[in-house]
Amino acid sequence: MMIPRKLLALALGAGVVDALKDTSPFILLSTSDLLSSSSANVLPATSLLSDVWSSLKTCPSDYYIIATQPGVHATDYSTQKATPRLREKVLGNDKAIRSNITVTEVMGIFDPTSIRNGLEEECGAEVTKIDGGASGTTLEFEGGPRIIDITFPALSLHESRLQELSRNDALLADVLDHIPSSKYTLVYVTTPREYEDEDLSSLTYGSENDLQEPLHQDLKRDFAESRQDDTSDNRSLFQKYQFLSPGIFMGFVVAFVLITILYVGISALVGLEVPYAAFEKDTSPNSQKKQQ
Template identity: 50%
Template sequence: MHFSKFGLLALGAAAANAFRDTSPFFLASTSEVLTNSAYIQTGAKLLENLSSSLSTCPSDYYVVVYQPGVHSSDFATRKSAPRLGAKMLGKDRTIRSKMSVNEVTGLVEPKEFKNLLVEKCKAQITAVNASSGSYPSYFESGPRIIDMEFPMLSLGSDRAQQLSGFDGFLADVVDRIPSSSTYTIIYITSPREFPETDSVIYEAGDSYPDTAHMELKRDYSAHGSASSSLKQDTSLFNDYQFFTPGIFMGLMATFLFLAILYIGINALSSLETPYAAFERDTSAAVQKKAQ
């Protein structure tokens, strides 16, 4: 099953934040490659599924790209990676096979794919320095692996601009491949750390281990610092908040209602009505009887 839209990588902010230790995977090829897209998949399962397809050596060139520090939400819009998005959306007529996995659990090592292609296809490796932005003017005949590793994206406002720049660099490298040759782009990513949390990214093994023997790496330094600071500062006002915004709003509303009540009572008490207003006027009845 192929996803029809590149934007399916982020099905809303809530869904994206649900998988903070995952990252996407893309494959686009001008050859016929047996692939199956999925929303979530383990790294071991992904490598297993692609090993049988890549073992047949379907292409002349294999562009193995590694982009660390990204999340599926980084590819939520087409402006994030427009050239790669065009290949995944089918706008590039030369692309015959494509695959995308929104959330890959566990880190996928690029060397696993490179070792597979070297062993099965006898491919030679040409390293491209993505950090300096330099690449050869042409590539020797295949089978050949074009190895590219981009720097980790920053957590600042220029994050999207960096990703778009890397996408343009990838497109320039692919354009250097002879038009008469076939190629396969293997775009591997790794998850990024979120600044608002100090969570540790867990690395999954080759398969899901037995729950009885599974060990998770946890960081207990935060607990130690919290306990020490609690001992140093035991003031009641530092541990509890007595004057919350809700209480402040309640007091303001109470003051407003009391002011309205005071004005109303004052207005009623200021009314002056003569006692004669409650007596019956008999002068009109007497005149009518005299007539």
């Protein structure tokens, strides 16, 4: 079973997000061993729907939670504060989760209606609907097999998106905590986010100007500091800068030792005195008798 290391780690670069802004993530978690359990970055909705149904048509669980979150993008989940409880399960911190299907970018609309109808027909599951935007929801569920259909309201297009996702995540976690069985499957379906005209270039991570503004401020601060140093520091050149660093000093010491060794070796070779007679052949009678 492939478990992603980061929840939809998933947020692609700015140049790619424009091309995939009409996509949204998908997550399936189950406490049962499903036939298909893998993760992908980009997948068509039709192909994903076929894979999910091939895993659920065997009725592996007692409870099937189908949570629908409209108006999101993969970048909405890039921060830990967005969906902390769901994030923990996707990262594999919940040991009860045995199957994980995570798709970062689903191309097209994944309609869970066919999954819901198939579970009703094949598994005899009854449906309990929950309005994710209502307050005071009763979380008491009858015996399974049962489908818990949760529909969350679409996220706004402003700064409250993070708080809305976090609130929906808390409700989903409460639903999972109140399930009277350890055998459940969570199908977390999303639909693509809509964008206002002025929001097309910013998405969740901010616009290019927002990303460059801190850099510009750092450059201005560094330039101001250098200007201040040049005008107020009256020290001499050798006092302001270090011309002999410890590395250079160590290099000089090593070079001096090596040159000294080389000098001693050359001096020893030059000092050798060998008489020329040592290279001449001895022709005396005594030498001939020794050879015989």
